Amino acid sequence: MAAAERFPGGVDVVVQLGQDFSAVRREMGLPADYPTDALAEVEQTVAEPLPTGTRVDATDLPLVTVDPPGAKDLDQAVLVRRRRRGYRIDYAIADVAAFVRPGGALDREARRRGQTLYLPDGNVPLHPTRLSEDAGSLLPDQVRAAVLWRIDLDPDGSPVRVDVRRALVRSVARLDYEGVQRGLEQDCAHPSIELLPRVGRLRREQAVQRGAIELGLPEQQVESDGSGGWRLALRPRLVVEEWNAEISLLTGMCAAEMMLESGIGVLRTVPDPDPEVVSGLRRSANQLGVHWPADQPPAPALAGLDPARPEALAVHVAATRLLRGAGYTAFGEGAPAKSGHAGIGASYAHVTAPLRRLVDRYGAEVCLAVAAGREVPDWASSALAELPSAMGGSDRVAAQVERACIAQAQAWSLADRVGEEFPATVLRVPNGVAGEVFVADPPIIARCAGDGLTEGQQVRVRLATADTHRRDVEFEVA
Structure with a gap:
């Protein structure tokens, strides 16, 4: 479980045995079980054959998933290849809409939950695990329904062609971050992602050029110690995680452009920071001995800091004030008043994690319709206006759960x-x-x-x- 605050280091502390997070679940009113009618509906839809006639057969693509160790709700599978001039990204996203009947029991419960909540002693899933960790998950060697994005990049890593359609895919391997990192360091990476470092670096360079305000700080976590107890840990973010995230961000930016051009969709938005806030942060940095020239914007200034240094750590923490006001903006008739994401430096839409986040299912449906030159289905377009409120509420609950679990583990460790x-x-x-x-x-x-x-x-x-x-x-x- 990732905490809201992130700091450097690599220290673990074991929390006393026999503790769990049931009190957090009770206080937050988190559901313990999935409704029986929704579970029955999932079993029915899973038993039905997929409509293969409307899907491209892409099972020949050697896609791989890259996730934390032990993850089962696998939303994305990726393949990175060279093309004559540049690169080609094939990015398969679990097609949750293939299993969710609009207006049905599962749809209603998923709208109520909004997103998967992660607690150290077990998740509260957006969808039943029969779907999220089995039939809908892009598990290896299984034919799965997917929304397949194909993004062609030029030699500098900029998209020149984007296509998205429904497909059948089959992942050839389930990889984890640490294993991929070792493989890349030892020059024995899986062939499907050998080019991930090259594309990832190009996209990271473009992020700084766009003015993306990113805080590259490790995650504070509560994790099992393997013996029935818990430990606090600080895990630096691996560089392969950053490169992998760039593929997801690229897809979300392409999705946002499609939505804006068609005049319908739902964006993830973060307003640009107030100039006075930037000036105040710059003054604080210089007072701490962190040189920040007056004409340098936040993106390159923060990208050049090593958060392991105490003074740089304080600047990184203070920089969180630059990314306040996050929300969702739905629109259906022309461009919205708010469309930017300051943390990314571009317009952005969530479309790559539908097993874990409600809004992605709708975002994908909009993009599929736009790419095919048809109207967005009524079940999706009619729900767009409700999504900002639903996702905002679930984001607040997720943040409260994270803070409570971290606070509980801290108190246990120091009692x-x-x-x-x-x-x-x-x-x-x-x-x-x-x-x-x-x-x-x-x-x-x-x-x-x-x-x-x-x-x-x-x-x-x-x-x-x-x-x-x-x-x-x-x-x-x-």
Whole structure:
């Protein structure tokens, strides 16, 4: 489970045995089971043969999936090849619409949930696992229904031709990030993604040129220790994850362009930061000793920072204020008033994770219709206006669940260490008399009381509170 805050390091701390996150589930009102009528509907649709006549047979493409170890809800499968001038991306996305009857029990429940919620002791899935981890998942050596994107790139990595259609596909391998990283480092990568580093680097260069504001910070996680307990961990993001993400971002940008040109769709939007916010962040960076020229925009300034340095870490954390106001914008008659995503530096639409996110199913349907030159189906077009509210609500729940699980694990890990001292980095000082600090071992982010704190400062702190019932951890300057 990824946390909202991300920090460098690689420290694990084992949390005491016998703890679970049932209290979080109760407080958030998370569903424990899937409705029986929706489960019955899934079994019926899974048993029905796919309408092969309306799908391209692309089972000859040697697509592979690349996901975290153990993942079963496999939304995407990719193939990267050279073409005479440039590159070709074949990107298969699970076709969830093949199994969901518009207006049926499964459709209603999926709309209510909005997205899969990830907790350390088990997920709350958007769709029943019979669909999300079995019949609809792009598991290896299985013929699956997919929405197949084909994107041709020029030698610089810019798209020159985009096509999307329904297809039958068969993944030839299920890969994980660490294995792919090792394979690339040892020059024995799977042939289907040998060119992923080349295309990924080209797309990363273009992201900086577009002005994409990206915070390349590792994830704080709660994970199983393999013995029935939990541990806090900080996992740096592997470079192969960044390259793989670029394929998904590329597809989402192409989808957004299709929607904008046709005048119908739903975009993921983040407004450009206020110039005063950028100026304030630049002043803070320079005060911390991080050189940020007045004429340099945020994208290249942040891309050049090493978050392992304490002062750079503080700048990265402060930079989260540049990406406030995220939401969804639906439109059906012409271009919307808001269409940009500051974190990407372009217009963007969610279409690549339909097993885990509701809006992607609708976005894919819009793009399929646009590519085929036909009207968007009524079931999809009539629901667009409701999606911003549904997705916004589920995003808030997902963020609350993540914060609660991280807070619970932090309190568990420190419950018997009140009074101990730790070295820490000051991350934020919102009111001048108290701040937020990062303790590397164990990896904790929490409040800290004390006068004279400054962002980026190295301090020693004393653990004042570790309340497991209130999920509250607080330090004070030692």
